[in-house]
Amino acid sequence: xxxxxxxxxxxxxxxxxxxxxxxxxxxxxxxxxxxxxxxxxxxxxxxxxxxxxxxxxxxxxxxxxxxxxxxxxxxxxxxxxxxxxxxxxxxxxxxxxxxxxxxxxxxxxxxxxxxxxxxxxxxxxxxxxxxxxxxxxxxxxxxxxxxxxxxxxxxxxxxxxxxxxxxxxxxxxxxxxxxxxxxxxxxxxxxxxxxxxxxxxxxxxxxxxxxxxxxxxxxxxxxxxxxxxxxxxxxxxxxxxxxxxxxxxxxxxxxxxxxxxxxxxxxxxxxxxxxxxxxxxxxxxxxxxxxxxxxxxxxxxxxxxxxxxxxxxxxxxxxxxxxxxxxxxxxxxxxxxxxxxxxxxxxxxxxxxxxxxxxxxxxxxxxxxxxxxxxxxxxxxxxxxxxxxxxxxxxxxxxxxxxxxxxxx
Amino acid sequence: xxxxxxxxxxxxxxxxxxxxxxxxxxxxxxxxxxxxxxxxxxxxxxxxxxxxxxxxxxxxxxxxxxxxxxxxxxxxxxxxxxxxxxxxxxxxxxxxxxxxxxxxxxxxxxxxxxxxxxxxxxxxxxxxxxxxxxxxxxxxxxxxxxxxxxx
Amino acid sequence: xxxxxxxxxxxxxxxxxxxxxxxxxxxxxxxxxxxxxxxxxxxxxxxxxxxxxxxxxxxxxxxxxxxxxxxxxxxxxxxxxxxxxxxxxxxxxxxxxxxxxxxxxxxxxxxxxxxxxxxxxxxxxxxxxxxxx
Numbered sequence: 001x002x003x004x005x006x007x008x009x010x011x012x013x014x015x016x017x018x019x020x021x022x023x024x025x026x027x028x029x030x031x032x033x034x035x036x037x038x039x040x041x042x043x044x045x046x047x048x049x050x051x052x053x054x055x056x057x058x059x060x061x062x063x064x065x066x067x068x069x070x071x072x073x074x075x076x077x078x079x080x081x082x083x084x085x086x087x088x089x090x091x092x093x094x095x096x097x098x099x100x101x102x103x104x105x106x107x108x109x110x111x112x113x114x115x116x117x118x119x120x121x122x123x124x125x126x127x128x129x130x131x132x133x134x135x136x137x138x139x140x141x142x143x144x145x146x147x148x149x150x151x152x153x154x155x156x157x158x159x160x161x162x163x164x165x166x167x168x169x170x171x172x173x174x175x176x177x178x179x180x181x182x183x184x185x186x187x188x189x190x191x192x193x194x195x196x197x198x199x200x201x202x203x204x205x206x207x208x209x210x211x212x213x214x215x216x217x218x219x220x221x222x223x224x225x226x227x228x229x230x231x232x233x234x235x236x237x238x239x240x241x242x243x244x245x246x247x248x249x250x251x252x253x254x255x256x257x258x259x260x261x262x263x264x265x266x267x268x269x270x271x272x273x274x275x276x277x278x279x280x281x282x283x284x285x286x287x288x289x290x291x292x293x294x295x296x297x298x299x300x301x302x303x304x305x306x307x308x309x310x311x312x313x314x315x316x317x318x319x320x321x322x323x324x325x326x327x328x329x330x331x332x333x334x335x336x337x338x339x340x341x342x343x344x345x346x347x348x349x350x351x352x353x354x355x356x357x358x359x360x361x362x363x364x365x366x367x368x369x370x371x372x373x374x375x376x377x378x379x380x381x382x383x384x385x386x387x388x389x390x391x392x393x394x395x396x397x398x399x400x401x402x403x404x405x406x407x408x409x
Numbered sequence: 410x411x412x413x414x415x416x417x418x419x420x421x422x423x424x425x426x427x428x429x430x431x432x433x434x435x436x437x438x439x440x441x442x443x444x445x446x447x448x449x450x451x452x453x454x455x456x457x458x459x460x461x462x463x464x465x466x467x468x469x470x471x472x473x474x475x476x477x478x479x480x481x482x483x484x485x486x487x488x489x490x491x492x493x494x495x496x497x498x499x500x501x502x503x504x505x506x507x508x509x510x511x512x513x514x515x516x517x518x519x520x521x522x523x524x525x526x527x528x529x530x531x532x533x534x535x536x537x538x539x540x541x542x543x544x545x546x547x548x549x550x551x552x553x554x555x556x557x558x559x560x
Numbered sequence: 561x562x563x564x565x566x567x568x569x570x571x572x573x574x575x576x577x578x579x580x581x582x583x584x585x586x587x588x589x590x591x592x593x594x595x596x597x598x599x600x601x602x603x604x605x606x607x608x609x610x611x612x613x614x615x616x617x618x619x620x621x622x623x624x625x626x627x628x629x630x631x632x633x634x635x636x637x638x639x640x641x642x643x644x645x646x647x648x649x650x651x652x653x654x655x656x657x658x659x660x661x662x663x664x665x666x667x668x669x670x671x672x673x674x675x676x677x678x679x680x681x682x683x684x685x686x687x688x689x690x691x692x693x
Contacts, residue, residue, distance in 0.1 A: 064657055065579075072590065073577045077620040080577070086418075111475035111531075131687060177560070245462070250553070252455040254487075257480045261462060268471035276476075303579050303590035303612070304674065305665075313688040314586060316678035323681075345425070352421075403424050 010223040011230070013138055016145030018231020020286035021101035021256075022094070022193035022347040024279065025340055027235045028259035030186045031242025032252055034175055036168035039236060041187040045194025046232035048387050050224055052358055055365040055376070055384065056200045057220040060207035063370040067204045067357055068300030074360040083356045084301045088294060090353050091198045093346040095290040095329045099125065100339030101283035104256045108276050115334055122330035125287045129322055134209065134308045141285030148278035152237040154266035160244045168243065185405045188398055189344060192351030194232065198286075198293040200357065205296045209307045214374065241266075254340055294325035344407065352398035355391045362388060436498055442505040446512050447559045449495040453516050454552040456484040456491075460523045461545050467530065468539035477535060481527040488520045512555065519548045579658040580612060580647070588665035589645065592616035610647040610659065613670025645670025 030038045060066055065073070068087075072080045102125075103117035128137060174183045212220065241262030242253060253259060256279065263271040292308075299306035299318045306318040333339070362384055365376050376384060436442040460481055467477040496513065500506045522545050529537055575591050582588040593616040595609035618629040645668040647661065654660045665671045682688045 069579060076577060077592065077617055078622075081621055081625065082418075108476050108479055111478045130685070249458045249462075250451065250454055250556075251458045251462075252452070255480075255483050257476065257483060258459060260476070261459070261466070261480070264466050264472045264476070265462065268466075268469075269473055272472055272476060299587075301590075302614075302617075303587055305587040309691065310586075311689055311691050312685070313678050313682050316682040317674050319682050319688075320677045349425075399421050399424050 007219060007222050009139065010219060011227040012146060013142030014223045014227020015230040015234070016142040016148070016281070017138065017285055017289075018199075018228055019145060019148060019234050019278075019282045020094075020193075020196070021097050021283050021339075021343050022196060022350075023235045024101075024238060024256065024259050024282070025253075025343045026186075026189045026193040026347055027238040028242045029253045030190055031239035032246035032258075033178065034183065034186065035243040035247045036165050036240060037172045037175065038183070038187055038190055039169040039239060040172055041190040042194055042232055042235050042239065044390075045191040046229055046235075047383075048191070048390075049195045049199065050228050051380075051384055051387055052195065052200055052361070053203050053228065054221060054224045055380075056204040056361050057207050057212070057224065058217060058374055059361055059364050059370070060204040061212040061216055061220060062214060062372065062374045063364065064208055065364075065370070066208045066296065066300050067201050067361060068297045070364050071357060071360050072301050072303075074363055080301060084297060086353050086356060087197060087201075088297050090346060090349050091201070091290050091293045091297065092325060092328065093342060093349065094196060094198055095287060095294065095325060096332050096337075097339060097343040097346050098283050098287035098290055099326075099329045100333045100342065101256065102280060102287060103333070104339060105276055105279040105283060108257055108260065108279075114339075115336060118333040119330050121284070121287070122326050122333075125284065125291055126323060126326045128288060129291060129308070130312065130319075134206065137288060138206070138285075141281050141288065144281030145278055145285060147274040147281065148234045148237075150267060150271045150274035150278065151234060151241055151263050154263035154271055155237050155240045155244065157266040158241070158244050158262065160240070165240060165243065179405070181401055181404045182408055184397070185348075185401045185408045188351045188394055188401065189347050189408070191394065192347040192349075192354075194235065195354060196347065196350045197354060197357050198290045200361075201293040201296050202289040205292070205300070205307070209309055217374070256340070291322050291326050291329075295319070295322040348398060348402065348407075352395045355388070355395050358388065358391055436505075437501055439502055439505050442498065442501055443508060443559050445495065445498055446508050447556050449491050449516070450512060450552050450555045450559075452491045453488050453519055454549060454556065456487045457519045457523065457545055457549050457552065460484040460526055461542050461549065464526055464538035464542035464545075467535040468537070470535075472535075474530065474533055474535060477538070478527065478530045481523060481530050485520065485523045485527050488516065488523060492516045492520060508559070515548060515551055515555065519545065519552070522548065575607070575610070575655065575659065578655075580610070581658045581660045582665040583660075583662055584664060586665050588661070588668060589613060589670050590617075591659055593620055595646070606649075608649055610649070610652070612645040612647060612668065614673070616645075616670075 027042065056067055059070060063070075068080075068084070071083050075083060099118060099121050100114065102121040103114040106112075106117045106121070107114040174180050207216075207220070210216075238259060242259075245251075245262040245265060246253060246258070251258070260272060260275040260279070263275045267274075295318045296306055298304075298321050299315075302317075304317045305315040307315060312319045364370050365384070366381065368375055436445050463472065463477055463480045463484075466472040492513070495509075495516070500509045522542070526538055526541055529535075529541060575594060578591045580588045580591060589612040591610050591612060593611035594607050595611060596605050597608045598605045614629050614632065618626040620626075621629065647668065651661045651663050652659060653662050666675065
């Protein structure tokens with residue numbers, strides 16, 4: 001009984017924790033512009049993150065090495081350093097977006113300008129990391145994020161033409177008035193939002209820190225195989241809500257507030273409150289994860305003590321990195337740089353940088369000296385190789401598409 | 410190897426900057442000007458429609474005050490930004506000048522109406538929003554016609 | 561394997577870039593470089609020291625990035641000579657999962673930056689001495 005509770009809790013946490021500012025913005029914006037015709041990119045991204053996170057979790061449990069330990073060992077000091085620079089930059093960009101996302105969400109409740117909330121949000125993020133235990137932190141924000149189920153309820157309440165939505169999703173085509181490059185640019189944005197690298201840094205570091213062993217692999221799989229796809233369902237609900245309300249009215253989504261509107265129209269105040277609570281929880285949870293990931297990547301590359309299971313003074317450089325990252329995110333955030341644009345860049349660049357961390361994990365997941373008998377199976381390898389090719393293609397296509405479409409405008 | 414990686418990083422960064430700063434190119438021909446006009450109309454239409462939706466929700470008791478105020482003021486700002494960017498473009502000929510007059514009138518009307526909505530919302534008068542938003546329907550219809558005529 | 565706990569050179573490839581763990585189970589840097597001695601006669605080369613810390617890493621990376629790293633390290637440690645931790649092979653206990661040492665990380669030269677961060681910043685914040693609740 002206790003075990004079933006634990007598994008369920010893990011799955012629900014993974015589900016609520018899946019969504020962050022990138023998913024909210026990308027799904028709402030594409031739903032408004034392309035209807036459901038880009039749903040495939042979300043599904044592809046969810047399968048990708050499942051494959052990646054399962055491998056990273058397994059490598060962490062069996063070899064006791066988190067992602068950047070593996071990057072350093074397999075790629076060496078030099079290439080590892082380039083990798084670190086790129087990954088750290090993107091995680092930092094995501095942190096800026098998440099902190100601003102918390103502030104924007106609170107603005108919706110208070111009508112007080114979000115710029116004033118950014119320093120407060122940053123301080124709270126730091127305080128939680130400093131004082132709250134890893135598991136409680138994860139569970140609380142993951143479960144609060146489940147309030148976003150209101151978006152799914154809203155989609156049902158809006159009584160859409162289900163066959164119409166399904167037809168859009170199953171017969172993808174570029175809507176009239178949109179160029180093919182723009183269509184694929186947004187596909188990459190959705191893909192990057194689902195497969196953001198920090199999720200894997202955080203997940204694998206957590207597994208090492210919680211001292212997962214081979215015995216925990218079942219739990220790992222349950223969380224990943226059920227939690228992430230259910231989280232993907234929330235993403236698709238955001239897209240569907242936009243596709244129903246905004247797409248026919250030629251409304252473009254470029255603010256966070258608009259993402260809450262379909263639910264407001266369908267359910268009213270209770271729905272609006274639930275969505276905003278969900279936004280706050282998801283962005284705050286992701287801010288914690290990205291801030292920690294800044295510390296994880298740097299510490300694991302250099303071999304510093306990291307983690308939340310030891311007193312902060314025992315992991316001084318790790319905590320200093322986390323603190324500096326949060327301060328930096330707040331400073332950039334209050335310059336009134338457009339948080340939605342920062343979010344869009346962070347997810348698109350995330351997609352471009354994925355091979356850097358995916359490749360070494362993929363190699364180690366097949367290495368018997370690390371993994372013993374827990375190496376990838378045949379089917380896993382087929383899927384994982386297909387994704388490796390896809391990730392390389394995406395990485396090569398991102399920058400040209402960004403230039404050709406003027407970042408999707 | 411190191412040089413190649415460095416080169417790729419620099420190109421990527423430069424590309425990102427160019428795209429991010431997005432220098433606006435002047436419209437030298439009627440076609441280019443027409444395209445900018447259409448983009449402006451689309452963006453304003455989006456904000457007008459959002460304002461209409463949120464006004465409807467507010468009066469129906471489906472949304473609370475702060476949210477409505479934030480959304481309406483965001484719509485107002487977005488219209489203002491689109492309108493001032495467009496106003497800064499030099500129309501290349503008389504035909505473009507006509508286009509400019511038509512769109513400026515429409516956008517001005519939209520901005521004024523959304524401003525009124527925002528003022529009412531900040532005063533907490535959510536019940537009047539739906540009625541106040543009625544004239545926006547015509548602005549939206551005209552903007553839609555404008556984008557179709559110049560698409 | 562030669563008699564005195566030293567290992568063959570090819571094993572060096574397996575050591576480089578691995579995690580070092582101290583006697584209290586704390587992470588204490590990476591194996592950034594190795595000092596190797598070739599004995600006279602026909603003996604096999606042996607690893608005599610592990611080099612760890614930004615100084616050693618900068619040497620591995622080389623070029624401008626390496627120089628830059630060295631200058632950062634010098635500034636943090638408030639010294640201007642090239643710094644690196646030298647860990648004699650005699651304190652290495654095991655190399656199975658990580659490189660485990662029989663001494664505490666505070667005894668390493670390469671741990672000075674950690675001590676600096678601890679003493680100058682982290683210890684001044686309330687709650688630094690307790691684990692999270």
